[in-house]
Amino acid sequence: MQLGITAFLTDRDLNPADLARHAEDRGFASLYLPEHTHLPVRGDAPPALVEGVRLEDYRRSLDPLVALATAASVTRRIRLGTGVALVAQHDPIVLAKQVATLDHLSRGRVDLGVGFGWNRAEMVDHGVDFGARRAIAREHILCMQAMWSEQQPSFEGQYVSVPPCWCWPKPIQQPRVPTLIGGGATPAVFSAIAEYADGWLPVGGSGLSQSVPRLHRTVLERGRDPASIRIVPFGTVPTMEKLEHLQRIGVTEVVLRLPSGDADSMLRVLDDHCRYLEQFGEPGP
Numbered sequence: 001m002q003l004g005i006t007a008f009l010t011d012r013d014l015n016p017a018d019l020a021r022h023a024e025d026r027g028f029a030s031l032y033l034p035e036h037t038h039l040p041v042r043g044d045a046p047p048a049l050v051e052g053v054r055l056e057d058y059r060r061s062l063d064p065l066v067a068l069a070t071a072a073s074v075t076r077r078i079r080l081g082t083g084v085a086l087v088a089q090h091d092p093i094v095l096a097k098q099v100a101t102l103d104h105l106s107r108g109r110v111d112l113g114v115g116f117g118w119n120r121a122e123m124v125d126h127g128v129d130f131g132a133r134r135a136i137a138r139e140h141i142l143c144m145q146a147m148w149s150e151q152q153p154s155f156e157g158q159y160v161s162v163p164p165c166w167c168w169p170k171p172i173q174q175p176r177v178p179t180l181i182g183g184g185a186t187p188a189v190f191s192a193i194a195e196y197a198d199g200w201l202p203v204g205g206s207g208l209s210q211s212v213p214r215l216h217r218t219v220l221e222r223g224r225d226p227a228s229i230r231i232v233p234f235g236t237v238p239t240m241e242k243l244e245h246l247q248r249i250g251v252t253e254v255v256l257r258l259p260s261g262d263a264d265s266m267l268r269v270l271d272d273h274c275r276y277l278e279q280f281g282e283p284g285p
Contacts, residue, residue, distance in 0.1 A: 001247045001280045004030030005273065006083050006235055007258040007266065008053050009067060010060035014263045020071030022270060024078040027277050031071060032083030032113060032234070032255055033064040040121035050203070051237055052259040065098050072106035080106055083201060083234055083255065084115035084182040087144075088136040089126040092160055093167070096144035100171045108172035113201050113234070114141065115182040134188060135159065141179060141196055149175040180232060185211035187218075194222035198230060201255075205233025205242070209249055238273065243280050254280075 005028050009016055020031050039058040068080040080102070087095065103110040116137050117123055120130045128136060136159045143155040147167050154164040171177045182201035183189040193200055193215065200215060202208065208231065216226035233246060235257045246254055256273050258266060 001243070001251060002029035002253040002282050003273075003277060003280055004028055004032060004079070004081075004232075004253060004255040005258045005270070006032040006034070006255050008034055008057035008260050009062050010057060010260060011062065012056075012060065012262075013260045014266045015070070016062065016067040017070040017074045018263065019266065019270075020078055020080070021074045022267060024075045026270065026274050028078065028273075029253065029282070030079040030081055030111070030255065031068075032081040032111075033067050034061060034083055035064045035085050036061050036119070036122065037086075037089065038122065038125070040119070040125060042121050050235065052235075052257045054260065057260060065102055068110075069102055069105065072102065072109065077109075079109045079111055081111035081113050081180075081255075083113040085112060086117045086122075087114045087140045088117060088128050088133045089123060090140065092140035092143040093147065093162065095140070096147035097167065099144065099177055100148055100167075100169050103171035103173055103177050104169040110171070110173070110177050111180060112177045113180045113182055114197075132159070134192070138192065138196065145176045145179075145196065148177065178230070180230065182234060185214065190215045190218040193229065194219045194224060198228070199232055200229065201232050201234040203233075203235050205236050205246055205251070205254065208233065208246070208251070212249070238276055240276070240279070243276055247280060 005023055023031055036058050064082045071080055099112055116134050123130050139157040139160045143160045146153040146155050148171050152164045155162045179197045180199040180201045181193050181197045219226045219229055231251050232253045234255045236254050238256050258269055
């Protein structure tokens with residue numbers, strides 16, 4: 001079972017290139033960075049804080065693709081992921097170019113973790129209809145997948161219209177950059193995974209014994225092989241017992257939460273997480 005890390009990095013924390021280099025040197029398989037473009041001041045949209053995440057993380061978070069590009073430049077093995085990119089808030093042509101460029105420059109090490117988003121006010125500022133965010137995200141992802149794999153891609157939908165065009169570079173990973181959908185164990189999330197994604201990023205990882213068979217049934221109904229779907233518990237606060245359970249049920253990668261902070265504090269926790277590598281960690285490709 002591979003172990004990765006995720007941290008909600010800001011402009012005041014250990015920089016992503018140094019974190020990636022330290023994580024790779026210690027044997028972690030992946031580094032995932034989250035996305036929030038901004039945090040509206042309006043009081044009706046408080047951030048969904050979880051253990052190890054600060055309010056400042058939402059106010060000052062780095063752009064994940066730019067941050068991962070710096071990480072790619074100083075590493076050779078560790079996979080680089082978004083956890084998660086809010087694709088409904090992006091122009092899909094631009095995002096397709098950014099992700100393909102990162103995959104090209106990192107020699108095929110990108111995982112695109114995507115989410116539908118919970119912060120209504122943030123989406124309103126981007127001009128996104130919150131109620132339509134899942135449908136918008138779906139079309140953005142399908143458009144990006146066309147841009148990545150076709151020589152003269154085009155896409156026509158309700159929210160996106162792109163006539164035939166030329167767009168390079170193509171990502172090294174074909175036919176698409178692996179796409180993992182974050183979210184709860186809901187029919188909407190499972191349906192999206194079955195239609196156009198390669199895996200699931202369940203936050204924490206509790207309840208997987210019951211939810212993974214449901215996901216597999218949804219994937220089978222779509223005519224796909226459940227074995228092709230990655231299950232990647234994300235933002236997990238680790239214990240030996242928790243990781244042993246996830247390994248027993250067949251999970252092949254777990255992304256551990258690393259609280260953000262200065263270099264000394266982050267590296268102390270990273271070193272503490274290394275004890276799990278001795279029992280569970282397998283290097284990435």
